Amino acid sequence: SQTIHQWPATLVQPVGSPLSLECTVEGTSNPNLYWYRQAAGRGLQLLFYSVGIGQISSEVPQNLSASRPQDRQFILSSKKLLLSDSGFYLCAWSIPPSKGGPKNIQYFGAGTRLSVL
Amino acid sequence: KNEVEQSPQNLTAQEGEFITINCSYSVGISALHWLQQHPGGGIVSLFMLSSGKKKHGRLIATINIQEKHSSLHITASHPRDSAVYICAVRPNAGGTSYGKLTFGQGTILTVHP
Numbered sequence: 001s002q003t004i005h006q007w008p009a010t011l012v013q014p015v016g017s018p019l020s021l022e023c024t025v026e027g028t029s030n031p032n033l034y035w036y037r038q039a040a041g042r043g044l045q046l047l048f049y050s051v052g053i054g055q056i057s058s059e060v061p062q063n064l065s066a067s068r069p070q071d072r073q074f075i076l077s078s079k080k081l082l083l084s085d086s087g088f089y090l091c092a093w094s095i096p097p098s099k100g101g102p103k104n105i106q107y108f109g110a111g112t113r114l115s116v117l
Numbered sequence: 118k119n120e121v122e123q124s125p126q127n128l129t130a131q132e133g134e135f136i137t138i139n140c141s142y143s144v145g146i147s148a149l150h151w152l153q154q155h156p157g158g159g160i161v162s163l164f165m166l167s168s169g170k171k172k173h174g175r176l177i178a179t180i181n182i183q184e185k186h187s188s189l190h191i192t193a194s195h196p197r198d199s200a201v202y203i204c205a206v207r208p209n210a211g212g213t214s215y216g217k218l219t220f221g222q223g224t225i226l227t228v229h230p
Contacts, residue, residue, distance in 0.1 A: 046218070106218060107162075111160075
């Protein structure tokens with residue numbers, strides 16, 4: 001069965017420090033991968049998605065970047081965190097429609113709560 | 118105006134009450150999801166709809182494609198139903214299909230015993 005791992009669960013970082021959040025998926029190959037952010041009192045916002053190794057699409061301009069060094073690994077990074085980067089970050093994966101299986105379903109990780117102080 | 122609007126934003130109910138959460142969207146879609154986010158942040162997919170109605174236990178989800186509207190109903194609500202309920206749509210994307218979802222802002226449900 002497929003599983004998604006996201007870590008750390010909680011992170012407190014000072015302003016200006018770097019960030020690296022990691023997400024890995026097991027039990028599937030060539031998934032679509034997504035990074036979302038949920039700011040306090042706001043809905044989920046898609047930050048990045050990836051359809052393959054090294055292929056990253058950014059949805060909104062921001063202080064963050066994403067990388068996919070391996071098929072099932074998705075990393076969210078920042079060189080210098082801002083206060084506004086605080087929020088709840090969720091990684092998700094889905095099976096590409098071209099590979100069949102349950103379409104339109106995204107499977108979410110447990111999330112990382114980031115506090116920038 | 119957001120592409121996906123949910124109402125109400127906050128909902129308080131007494132145990133046993135029938136609850137309805139609404140979702141309206143302004144784009145053509147291929148599917149609509151209802152998600153449940155627990156206080157710890159974890160998200161669970163409740164339903165995926167492209168037409169009609171689905172039922173799972175005490176949860177019922179309906180969608181009217183012509184009116185671009187969906188509702189999530191909870192019958193005989195219970196304090197453990199307290200969570201954030203999120204509506205998400207998958208817009209029609211023509212020839213491309215990355216599985217991208219557009220989310221509503223969520224409805225915070227609190228059920229008191």
